[in-house]
Amino acid sequence: MLNGNEMEVKICKKAIKWEIYNDNFQNFKRYNIPRAQLVIADIPYNVGCDFYGSNPMWYKGGDNKNGESKLAGRSAFSTDFNFNIAEYFHFCNKLLKKEPKRNNGRGRSSDAPCMIVFCSFEQIQPTIQYAKKYGFKNYIHLSFIKNYSPQVLKANMRIVGATEHAILLYRDKLPKFRNGVQVDENGKNIRGTGKMVFDWMLWEKDGKDIPKIHPTQKPVAVLKKIIELFTDEGDVVIDPCCGSGATIRACQELGRSAYGFECSKAFFKQAKERMLLKGDELTTQMEFVWN
Secondary structure, three states: OOOOOOEEEEEEEEEEEEEEOOOOOHHHHOOHHHHHHHEEEEEOOOOHHHHOOHHHEEEHHHHHHHHHHHOOOOOOOOOOOOOOOHHHHHHHHHEOOOOOOOOOOOOOOOOOEEEEEEOOHHHHHHHHHHHHHHHHOOOEEEEEOOOOOOOOOOOOOOHHHHEEEEEEEEEEOEOOOOOOOOOOOOOOOOOOOOOOOEEEEOOOOOOOOOOOOOOOOOHHHHHHHHHHHOOOOOEEEEEEEOOOOOOHHHHHHOOOOOEOOOOOHHHHHHHHHHHHOHHHHHHHHHHHHOO
């Protein structure tokens, strides 16, 4: 059912909400949203007019023999010029829940929150350093392996990029981690339960049921894997750089509350109209999740 400007579904006495705001994430206090268990975002790469520099779309028909296309020397979106990573961490630090006081012991995960930042390879080290300044002392580098590359073979380039990068950031305590491990009545792990999770994952493409809205859109299938690992049903997820709304869609399909911020009116409108589940489609999905 609709509640003001928010979508809300109540199933099994749990209220799950989703909303995308056409606003900068720095203005989050206007909306009185709850703090998140997970903040996940694909930050702008600050490549500006070189966005299509290693992409076949730079050329007509994707072939450099045809000459440059109208996308040559063009940016993909307006925020890809002067994105400030320091400001991002200053505000996103406030979007996350505080760490629980209880100590779960060395090497054991807790209910502590975490942040995941998709970034370019060149942004990895600056992102880690800025994160430390705002209290995120620990990190894990995650790699996502593709079986294709968007890069064009030009200037006899033989090696092309087929990897996406993300940084898992957390403060002091190991964050909530759900890999299927079960515990006994004494709180000890039951041997043989749980699965090993590598620091690399396969990059799964979305099917035709997921609209393509944003040039750097991440697959809902990939986002769902990440969200399932670091949250429980009913937890809150926030995407400060929402873009296509794919993160919010992933949360809808998993029964997590989610809030996103998108400055572009065009992307905001498309995300609301094309990406998010609505009506009977949404109700059916939620019944599937809770059952």
